Amino acid sequence: MRVSTLNLQVNAMTKMLNVQERVKKTIEEVSTGKRFSSPSDDPVASSKGNLIRHDNSTLDIYQQNNILAENFLAKTEDTLQQISHVLIRVDELQKQALNGILKESDKAIIANEVEQRLDELMGLANTKDNQGNYIFSGFKSGTQAYAKQNGIVSFQGDGGQRSVQIGSGIYVPTSCSGKEIFESVLSGNGTFVTGDGVVDNTGTGIISSGCVQDKNAFIAENYSIRFVTNSSSELAYEVTGSTSGQLIPPPPATSPADAPTYNSGDAINFNGISISITGLPEVGDDFSVAPSFQQNVFTSLENIITALRMPDVNSVEHAKYVNEMDRAACALDRGMDQIILSVTKVGTNSQVLESQKNINDDLKIYNEKSLSAIEDIDPAEAISRLSLEMNVLQTAQASFAKVMQLSLFNFI
Amino acid sequence: MGANLFGIGKSSLVAYQKALNNTGNNIANVYTEGYNRKTVMLSTVGKNGLGGVEVSGIQRAYAANLNTELRNGISNYHKMSSYYDYAVQMDDLLGDEKTNISGGLNQYFSALHNTTTDPTSITARQVFLSNAQTLVDRFHHLSNKMDSQYLELNIELSNTVNEVNTLSENIASINRMLGGNFAGDLDLLDRRDQLMKELSEYVSFNTLDKDDGQVDIYLSSGDTLVMGGRASELTVINSSENPRNVDLAMKSGSSTVSLGNRINGGKIGGLLDYRKNFLDPAEQDLNRLALVITESVNTQHQEGMDLNDNLGKLLFSDVNQSNLTSSRVISTLNNSGSGTFTVTIDDATDLEVSDYQLTFTSPTDYQLTRISDLTTVSSGSIGGFPEQLSVDGFTLSIDSGAFTTGDRFLVSPTRSASHQMELLIHNPVEVALASPVAITGDDTNKGSGAATLEGITDIDNGSFATPGQLLPPVRIEFLSTTSYQIVNDTTSAVIEGPITYDPVNGASVFPTPGSYDPGYQVTLSGNPDPGDIFYAKYNAGAEGDARNAIAMTDLQFSKIMNGGKSNIFDSYNVLTGTTSSKTHFSDLSQQASSALIEQAQSRRDSISGVNMDEEAANLLQYQQAYQASAQIIAIANSLFDSLISII
Incomplete structure (x- = not known):
């Protein structure tokens, strides 16, 4: 085919420009580490990438929730442990008080200590988190969980249990309401x-x-x-x-x-x-x-105090005292059971948090891998491609110079 | 005889001089765009081959079909490249996490999740509001960018129309010259070819060469752009379908005829194609998403309770504000009738990505056509006002008016939804994170039964009508282990009961078998004892409750769009996926047509282009011929001298 001079030169130039463009693109890839800069460069991959990134940002939210939930649960668990220590101490005191050789004055001393423990328990039940919220008040977190009115300790909060999402469809309770821990204790043996x-x-x-x-x-x-x-x-x-x-x-x-x-x-x-x-x-x-019937732990403690202060000078009175004390102690035992149950629940929730955290971490690593496979360049491949393209460019440039020199006029 | 030789030599000298001139001209125009190589036609003069030589003509090396092929290639390339230039901008914008909707949604949900862990924190609530504002800003940003593209398209269309008019006028004027004194002028032909090549950048067209050397130009729509020495003038008019846009029209005498979307190819074809098939659906899709998010967030937020114990207000501006509902119908330009309309969104998740056309087939008969697939979705006859028709998640109400046959109205349910989206709550206290209903068991309950609030089903129910209260407060009393009754907690009047309870499967309390429905849903489970009571009361003071916030996070994954197949992220991803594919496709087509142009140009140049080596050879050839001709004259002269000397 006949070739026009202009066409020959333009073609040589276009080829050179094309190679130059490829070199530029490869340099861009190498410097950013990404296979494409604009979603339209690879719509399928970029769409996949978006889905994965969205998934990742959701996982980030879950992990953040997880950490916060862990803090809440740690605080709750810690407080519950302290509460159970108090109750164990009261249990000891109550067993001690059933010892038949105790004098009334000894029991008065024990009664005083139980009273102090009751105050301590009140303090613990009104524990606040670092945001100033009462941890056992349920949803009414701005309201003090327990207040003494006319000598009766009553629950002011509600039974609400806050939960956070830590995985797709996985919600973990992060709070325990006093209603569950202290209130829903059945008196006697539970039946x-x-x-x-x-x-x-x-x-x-x-x-x-x-x-x-x-x-x-x-x-x-x-x-x-x-x-x-x-x-x-x-x-x-x-x-x-x-x-x-x-x-x-x-x-x-x-x-x-x-x-x-x-x-x-x-x-x-x-x-x-x-x-x-x-x-x-x-x-x-x-x-x-x-x-x-439902009787809160505070009432059980108050009943112990009342029993300890009953007259106990003869065997009939002692029998009444023992009956009263037994009844109160029974409620205390059930209160302790309830605390232990709550500690177990909190512990289980912590475990759920921990395992979900690991699952989310794994998912994230997997996502990052997929994202990298979709979007990242293979550096070795890209660099060797770059040097190849630069060679081609050099050749194109050299041939362009040669083509430009070609002319019959040079020989006339 | 000698005279004859002189004559031959002279004719040959003149002929080769012309040939040399022509070669020189070819060399001079080696880089002239659109220049067609000329060749000199030599022929003998006189009878019996003794008359010498003459230049019988100069010919253009020209192949009409190769020029047509080249022009088509150019039209196609410019169509794709103008499409791509706009598309890549929009696609980058839609795809950039730093500015796009999915990035905004991610932040919004992240902030919302933060409030669920600590609903009392004013800081967390403030951050949530800021992120909600960011989401709104992103909708504004993208829709503003789309608006400015619509504007740019209008401007660019009017500019290209001016270019086209100049080119077609120039072609017509060359036609006139060719039809007159300059018939057959090769340079004019070259110039006209070049002008046609330039014209093909703007629009694709067909040509008809006529015997008198003139050429007629027809647009792909069939309209005549150049007829001999006359050029039709193109102009832009406001689109009859959507007054926001301009359409191309052709002036015909005093009237203008709209060309609508009938123009293909070239820059104009690309711009129109981009507007119709890329920008329109993208804008409608974005607006639809704005409506879905607004509607879903508002509904859930209104079912909540804020820190002041008030029910949640609208978080984003209402999708059915009165100024919006009336702006969703636009009268097209040529209507002689008029009317007032409102379009209310019934369920944004059912909306289609399309506008609709309301056409009157008689003064009372109408039909509504979905533009995306040209399906008639509704038709009827106006019996009386208001005439209402509900399709695809919205209700069109024709409130009043008088119409004539052929009146057309553009119905655009999603119109300017992204623009109108506003954050209405700015006080963090008013973010409704709690649920307004508290379900509590009585302190004396002995059984293991539990009652749970499943959610609010109807916040407009009379139960919630009095601020700060749930009226009537209700209690669920267990009469036995397998039956309960619903009691008004204020008056202790039995609302309904006994109702059978199944301890194994639990029960959903409302609506009751007797259809009592307080607007919320409670489930019972476990084994309650007779006498156990559960109360449903207003959840006043529950600042630590984040149940409504958690319900609001559900929007993230609820598959509410496209008939329950995709969530809002999927939907946005489909939008960006579609725009990316279209952009990618236009880029590929652009590259392909660029290669095609190169080939077409090569083929055209192989016939018409100047080759310097060829011309150099010609130069030498003609020079030798010229020198030889001179020698003929010299010989003739010496022959003459010889004769003289003999005498």
Whole structure:
């Protein structure tokens, strides 16, 4: 084909410019480390890259939430540990106070210490986080969790539990409400609570806290265990329920004639309940078994203080004291159980945080790898490509110079 | 005989001088754009081959088809390159995390998540508001940039129209000269070819060569641009479809005829194509996203409670403000009827990326056509005002008016949504992070049952009508382990009950079997004991509650768009993915057509271009011929001398 001089020169120049452009692009790649500078250079890769970057920024949010949640939980766990130490100490004091050889003055000293511990407990329940929020007030974090009004410690917050998101669809509670920790403690053994009945007992009978023998047979109502004399003229007992009526002796047997003879420590079973009474009750004494109700830890401590300050000079009074103390101690035990449960929950949540943090870290590393594979250049490849292109450019330049020299006129 | 030799020598001298001149001219014009190499045609003079030689003509080395091919290549290249120049700007802007929506959304959600960890922190709330403002700013920034592109396109179209007019007028004037005294003038032909090549940069066209040497030029729309010595004048007019844009029109006598989008190729074709197929959908998509975000955020925020115990207000400006709803319908220019309309957004997530055209087929019959796929989405007859039709997530209401057949209105549900997006809350206290309903169990509850607030279903419910209260406060009382009743907590009147409860599967309380619905949803679970009570009250003082904030973060991943297939990030990613592909495609086409031009130019130059070596050879050749001719005269002279000397 015939070639025009202009075309020859323009073509040589265009080729040179093209190579120059490629060199420029490769230099840009090498200096930025990215395969493309504009999304339109590679729409598919840049779209993928956007998705990954968005995923990464979400993971960053999760990780940040995770750290904050960890701080909250650490504070909560720490406070709960301190609370359980206080309760353990009160438990020790209460066991000590049941020691029969203690004098009233000794018990007064113990009562004073329990009172101090109660104040300490109040202080702990009103712990604030570093933002000045009460950690056990639920959603009402600006309100003091517990306040004493007319001598009664009551909960001012609500049952709200704040949670943060630490993964796709994964929310972890970061707060524990006092309602759950301190309030939702059931008195007695958790199902029913035992104690002295309505009559001022004159014997020395002591009722155990009992246990549930058959969950399905249990009926929640108020029961009364009354001591009578049966037809054999022996000390016997009868049990009546507020709605079930006479339970022991079971009808059609009649009471008090057929009432079973009392032996100290024998199990008394009715409606799934199993309790025992020790000591020597008098005829006419009665004991109550009532369904458990919610009672906060502070009330339990106050009940211990009240019990410790009861008169205790004779065996009848001592029996009353022991019954009262047992009932309070039982509630305290359940309070401690609840604290331990809360500590466990917080610990579990911390573990969830920890494992999710690792998962998120892994995801992020994986994302970074994918992002790098999509967007980053292979430096070795890019640099060798650059030197190759520069060679081509040199050749193009040399050939351009030669082409420009080519002319028949040179020989005329 | 001698005279004859003299004559031959002379004719030959003259002929080769002309040939030398022509070669010189070729050499001189080696770098002249559009120059066609000329060749001298030699032929013998006289009879019996004894008359010498003469230049019978000078010919242009010219191939019409190669020129057409070149012009088409140029048109195509300029179409793609003008498209690409705009597209790459917009694409970079949409794709840059530092300025785009997904970057703004990332910051917005990050700040929102921060408030969930500490809802009482005024700082966290302030940061959230700042980031919400940044998101709004980004919508403004992008839509402003789009607006300025629309403006630039208008300006560039009017400028190119001026260029086209100058070129077509020049072509017509050359036509006139060729048709008159300068018939067959090769240089004029060259110049006209060059002008046509320049014209092809702006618009693609067909030519018709006529016998008289004139050429007619037809646009791809079929309209005549140059007819012999007359050139039609192009002008820009406000688009009949969207008054914001200009369209090309052709002046015909005193009237102008719109060419609409019928012009293909060249810079003009590229600009029109870009506007219609890149910028319009991108703007509509961006606006739709603004509407979806505004609507979703507002709905959730209004279901919350702020630090002052008030229900949440609108965080962003309402999508159905009265000034917006009426601005969404635009009357096209040629309408003789008129009317008042409103367009209200019913569900932004159902909106399509398109505008609509409302056409009146009679004074009362109308049809609504979706422009993106030209589907008639609704049609009917106005029975009385207001006439309302709901399609694709919006309701068009024709409130009044008198129409004539052929009236057309542009219905643009997404119009200026990004512009109108504003942050309305500036006081961090008013950010509604808490939930207005508190569900609490009674202190004396013995069972293991639990009641949880699932969410607010209708904040406009009468329950929330009184500020700072939930009326009536409600309690759920368990009558047995398997039944409960709903009680008004103020009056203790039983609202409904007993209702059966299944301890295994739990229960969703509202709406009740008897259809009592207080506007929120509560679920029961576990094993409550008879007598257990749960209260639903106003959540006053719950400054540590971030449940609504968490609900607001759900927008991040809820697949609410495109029929439940994508979330807002996916949707934005689709937008940028589409613009990137279009940009990429136009870049590839630009490169390809650039290569095609190169080839077409090479082919054209191989016929018409000057080759210096060839000309050098010609020069030598003609020089030798010239010298030889001179020798003929010398010989003739010496022959004559010889004769004289004999005498």
